[in-house]
Amino acid sequence: MIWFTEHWTENVGLTVKANEVKRIKSKYQEILVLDTPEFGKMLVLDGLVQTTERDEFIYHEMLAHPAMVMHSNPERVLVIGGGDGGTVREILKHKSVKEVHLCEIDEEVIIVSEKYFPSISEKLRDPKVKIFIEDGNSFLEERKDYYDVIIMDSSDPVGASEVLFKKEFYEKVKSSLRKNGIMVAQTESPILQEKYFSRAFGEIRKVFRNVGVYLAYVPTYPSGMWSFTIASDFVDVKDTSVNREKVKELKTKYFCDSIYACLFALPQFVQEILKKS
Amino acid sequence: MIWFTEHWTENVGLTVKANEVKRIKSKYQEILVLDTPEFGKMLVLDGLVQTTERDEFIYHEMLAHPAMVMHSNPERVLVIGGGDGGTVREILKHKSVKEVHLCEIDEEVIIVSEKYFPSISEKLRDPKVKIFIEDGNSFLEERKDYYDVIIMDSSDPVGASEVLFKKEFYEKVKSSLRKNGIMVAQTESPILQEKYFSRAFGEIRKVFRNVGVYLAYVPTYPSGMWSFTIASDFVDVKDTSVNREKVKELKTKYFCDSIYACLFALPQFVQEILKKS
Secondary structure, X not given: OEEEEEEEEOOEEEEEEEEEEEEEEOOOOEEEEEEEOOOEEEEEEOOEEEEEOOOHHHHHHHHHHHHXXXXXXXXXXXXXXXXXXXXXHHHOOOOOOOEEEEEEOOHHXXXXXXXXXXHHHOOOOOOOEEEEEOOHXXXXXXXXXXXXXXXXXXXXXXXXXXXXXXXXXXXXXXXXXXXXXXXXXXXXXXXXXHHHHHHHHHHHHHHOOEEEEXXXXXXXXXXXXXXXXXXXXXXXXXXXXOOHHHHHHOOOOOOOHHHHHOOOOOOHHHHHHHHHO | OEEEEEEEEOOXXXXXXXXXXXXXXXXXXXXEEEEEOOOEEEEEEOOEEEEXXXXXXXXXXXXXXXXXXXXXXXXXXXXXXXXXXXXXXXXXXXXXXXXXXXXXXXXXXXXXXXXXXXXXXXOOOOOOEEEEEOOHHHHHHOOOOOEEEEEEEXXXXXXXXXXXXXXXXXXXXXXXXXXXXXXXXXXXXXXXXXXXXXXXXXXXXXXXXXXXXXXXXXXXXXXXXXXXXXXXXXXXXXXXXXXXXXXXXXXXXXXOHHHHHOOOOOOHHHHHHXXXX
């Protein structure tokens, strides 16, 4: 056993006992699979924890379900990033869904996930799912006015994912959405990555009329407080009084009726960051 | 600079860059003061992070304010533990308060806090505050039917604090409360200390008629998801529609109207733990 440490910043990190299972250098990044007594198998990209068997449900449920519930009838859904398949699995819990496109730049992530994370990737071969090994940015240009929900399941805004946190990108997302379309993105930790969090929110707000930020507890992500930004031009994404009956039909472990009802209850200091953004 | 690691469990920990400022062995525990670039000064008892200058406001506000707000007129308040003074500071933001008793077993914690954490301990010498260097358990026996709010600001349920997590102790707390009295306790992490969390809730529920559990994001505590259990015989502690106007008068950085309104919105898996407790 080794101790694997993810440095959240220069000055703080999470350290986890682990056995190394697999290490590959793909065209884009170093992919590491660890087996940890605390969190089960853990997927690490370029030194950053992406998901673990034990707590992945939190991130994936909270990324997928709010937007899927708020849209009254999501049929076509796009996931950008998310090669591990956890977000796709959650999307398919919604019966209205007819097709899910997964646009992942790094095929190796999918291959590794299918081999080492079967409980996360289990729905990637569902007949409703189509996988595109492409850059999210150029993928969107070819699909205008097509999706009901677009989910940005990207890694941190450095390297390949940096463009996914810019206004120009959110404009492409917007033009790929149908009229009542909703987008949602993971937008980092308000505590340890305030700059990225604040910038992502600021850029998204320049593009969409209605924008909301919500949080979830993700123990293996920096600070444990993770943010998501949801946006739409025609749907009031901050109104969680709608479609409540859809929540009760979902089989989930974190997201539930009370979490949905209180989605936008933010600590004072997070509200202040948003005001300044 | 060294890297200080708190092992949250055998298999996972938080690691922080730090300079050692002070290390003392008191009668009860080892008290360590670190200076960290990420969190400012950090107080560590027997290897466990108790508070840091940067994030202490979250824990102290969320421990103190819900009970203080729910009680319609809290005049006499007791803190058991909490020698750093952060909880006392928050209590004194409520104008109805006439006296605050702090019952801390280890005087050295108070001395260290007054020397190294002035922003946390600043109200310990307020004329309304009286400090007792005593064991919480025997202290309560001498004060029946006295307090409006009792706050358990204890360390983890090992060593000196273990008795503070038992039914017999909560019975003493109850008999020291006045009729509309409310108690609240920190009750560990539902993710990494499920056993303690579940047991504390189970024991409190045996003693009080109304019991509620709420959470807050504390980045330097195990898993970042921290729980608090609030209880009362005569106040419906789960009704956050009361005394909302008191929240708006408070100067706080985490606790606020929307956090209060949504205090009891729990993730599904936390609800399941409580059902089984």
